[in-house]
Amino acid sequence: MSRKNVLVFRALPPDLLERIAARHEVTVADPRREEELPRFLEALPRAQGLIGSSFPLTAELLERAPALEVISSISVGVDNYDVEDLRRRGIGLCHTPGVLTETTADTLFALILCASRRLVELSTLVREGRWTRNIGEELFGWDVHGKTLGILGFGRIGQALARRAALGFEMPIVYHDPFEVQVPALAGLVTRLPMDEVLRQADIVALTLPLTETTRGLMGAREFGLMKPGAIFVNGARGALVQEDALLAALDQGTLRAAALDVFGKEPLPLESPLRTHPRVTPLPHIGSATHETRRAMAERATENLLAALAGEDPPSAYLWRR
Ligand SMILES: NC(=O)C1=CN([C@@H]2O[C@H](COP(=O)(O)OP(=O)(O)OC[C@H]3O[C@@H](n4cnc5c(N)ncnc54)[C@H](OP(=O)(O)O)[C@@H]3O)[C@@H](O)[C@H]2O)C=CC1
Numbered sequence: 001m002s003r004k005n006v007l008v009f010r011a012l013p014p015d016l017l018e019r020i021a022a023r024h025e026v027t028v029a030d031p032r033r034e035e036e037l038p039r040f041l042e043a044l045p046r047a048q049g050l051i052g053s054s055f056p057l058t059a060e061l062l063e064r065a066p067a068l069e070v071i072s073s074i075s076v077g078v079d080n081y082d083v084e085d086l087r088r089r090g091i092g093l094c095h096t097p098g099v100l101t102e103t104t105a106d107t108l109f110a111l112i113l114c115a116s117r118r119l120v121e122l123s124t125l126v127r128e129g130r131w132t133r134n135i136g137e138e139l140f141g142w143d144v145h146g147k148t149l150g151i152l153g154f155g156r157i158g159q160a161l162a163r164r165a166a167l168g169f170e171m172p173i174v175y176h177d178p179f180e181v182q183v184p185a186l187a188g189l190v191t192r193l194p195m196d197e198v199l200r201q202a203d204i205v206a207l208t209l210p211l212t213e214t215t216r217g218l219m220g221a222r223e224f225g226l227m228k229p230g231a232i233f234v235n236g237a238r239g240a241l242v243q244e245d246a247l248l249a250a251l252d253q254g255t256l257r258a259a260a261l262d263v264f265g266k267e268p269l270p271l272e273s274p275l276r277t278h279p280r281v282t283p284l285p286h287i288g289s290a291t292h293e294t295r296r297a298m299a300e301r302a303t304e305n306l307l308a309a310l311a312g313e314d315p316p317s318a319y320l321w322r323r
């Protein structure tokens with residue numbers, strides 16, 4: 001097989017980079033770094049394979065990549081790509097489903113515990129030397145076990161979250177998903193409902209659905225208004241699913257008790273965002289899958305996807321594939 005040109009647009013472990021370089025010509029350039037952007041743009045016209053993540057590869061940008069055969073994303077979400085444009089142009093798109101499911105569900109459950117039990121706030125009180133007497137009830141938390149968890153998007157991560165909640169914390173689960181999902185381990189413990197009904201019934205609402213043109217801005221003033229007074233909102237999916245002004249209003253008007261957010265409309269979260277310092281928001285820097293083991297597994301899967309696609313073979317995890 002002839003050597004092809006690969007543009008790596010996010011750091012890969014050295015051994016995986018070597019694996020790619022053994023078969024192809026490799027350019028490494030992270031377009032998010034100002035000093036590397038010119039090299040990225042210079043390599044784009046000859047790139048046949050792209051591998052990386054966390055950078056929007058728009059249709060306009062990819063017009064500069066006429067030789068492109070495949071994008072291998074080191075992520076499960078594919079909202080950084082214009083899927084319809086790639087389909088039209090016959091460019092393959094691969095991603096990393098499954099290998100990050102359990103880790104991301106762990107993060108989501110951690111967010112639920114943080115928001116309900118005020119863990120970050122109370123830990124900060126200790127660190128700052130403000131633990132000078134037993135805390136009073138103004139700092140008490142809210143039980144998690146037994147609360148009803150509403151899950152919007154009952155796919156891999158939504159189901160993994162439901163297992164933790166239903167089997168570990170005896171939480172009734174209501175979910176919304178386009179299809180009824182049968183999970184044998186959760187038989188009799190989960191109920192599929194229309195989205196508005198999930199919002200009305202849940203004590204804690206978690207987002208685990210993809211960002212698409214249909215779901216962009218899904219959670220607005222109307223939706224937060226349907227939630228139970230004192231409910232908790234958790235977003236472990238994508239920031240743009242949420243109208244952030246409406247979320248802030250729901251927090252400030254007392255509709256919501258708290259929010260725990262791993263993702264934001266703009267990342268990194270701008271310093272001036274009120275969500276950064278809001279007393280009832282627990283913000284995290286998009287770390288759903290960020291463990292050594294899982295990030296390694298994602299990079300491996302993305303490398304396998306890239307190499308298979310460039311060899312004309314079916315990639316292990318294709319989102320969009322020509323055949
Ligand atoms: N915070 C982080 O670091 C991470 C975030 N994520 C995010 O989580 C998302 C989900 O990942 P994963 O569980 O693997 O994906 P899946 O595709 O397995 O699950 C998503 C589910 O949401 C459903 N869905 C789509 N549209 C709607 C809607 N309007 N209302 C309710 N449900 C809907 C899908 O149904 P159907 O298949 O029928 O369309 C599917 O069942 C990713 O797209 C990504 O954005 C993922 C990993 C880490």
Ligand SMILES: O=CC(=O)O
Pocket residue numbers: 074075076077078100288289
């Ligand atoms: O946000 C992470 C992903 O894998 O998608």
